[in-house]
Amino acid sequence: MDARKNNHFRHLLRQHKENREDILDGMENLRLGDNGNNESSELSKYDNHPSEAASELFDIEHQMALKKLHEKEIAEIERSLQKIEKGTYGICESCKKEIDLERLELLPHAKLCIDCAKEADRFIADMKMDKKKRRPAEEQVIQSSDINDSARGEQFLELMEYGSADSHQDRGGELIQ
Numbered sequence: 001m002d003a004r005k006n007n008h009f010r011h012l013l014r015q016h017k018e019n020r021e022d023i024l025d026g027m028e029n030l031r032l033g034d035n036g037n038n039e040s041s042e043l044s045k046y047d048n049h050p051s052e053a054a055s056e057l058f059d060i061e062h063q064m065a066l067k068k069l070h071e072k073e074i075a076e077i078e079r080s081l082q083k084i085e086k087g088t089y090g091i092c093e094s095c096k097k098e099i100d101l102e103r104l105e106l107l108p109h110a111k112l113c114i115d116c117a118k119e120a121d122r123f124i125a126d127m128k129m130d131k132k133k134r135r136p137a138e139e140q141v142i143q144s145s146d147i148n149d150s151a152r153g154e155q156f157l158e159l160m161e162y163g164s165a166d167s168h169q170d171r172g173g174e175l176i177q
Contacts, residue, residue: 001090005101010084012108017077020070027067073109080109092116 001009083089090099092113099113112120 006084006089009089009104009108010081012105013077013080013084016108017074017081020074020077024067024070024074027063027070076109076111094120 080089090101090104091097092099093111094116095113097113099110103110103114110117
């Protein structure tokens, strides 16, 4: 990339960075996006319906996620500015081909060319569609009890020695034998 284009994209990246920093400053001024700064306006949560607390928690977490997103974009923009200095700006990190200038105009901190970005999106979509790949790891442990079916009844009896919600101590009254 020639010096004129580098200067253009450097200017564009700085504008995007300044925009993101302004948004972050606005969030800070509104006291949003930070765990310690999100006090409730209520004096007591005792009389509130649980959904009110859940809505408030959702709003706090949403603002925190937006703040992290903008911080991540600023870091990516700074990384792109460093790539301009090194002379590697505008080169796809996957296939090492030049990224189309139109793509860089729209997304100046793009790391991938459009073909590699589409491939990455397809890979993520496939991962989301494949239920086996997105199942929690805990399910493997739960299913491991099938290995020793003969001990399953013994495990249940050992567990029941501790009682259950309908044991005599929970119902009250005398122990009947």
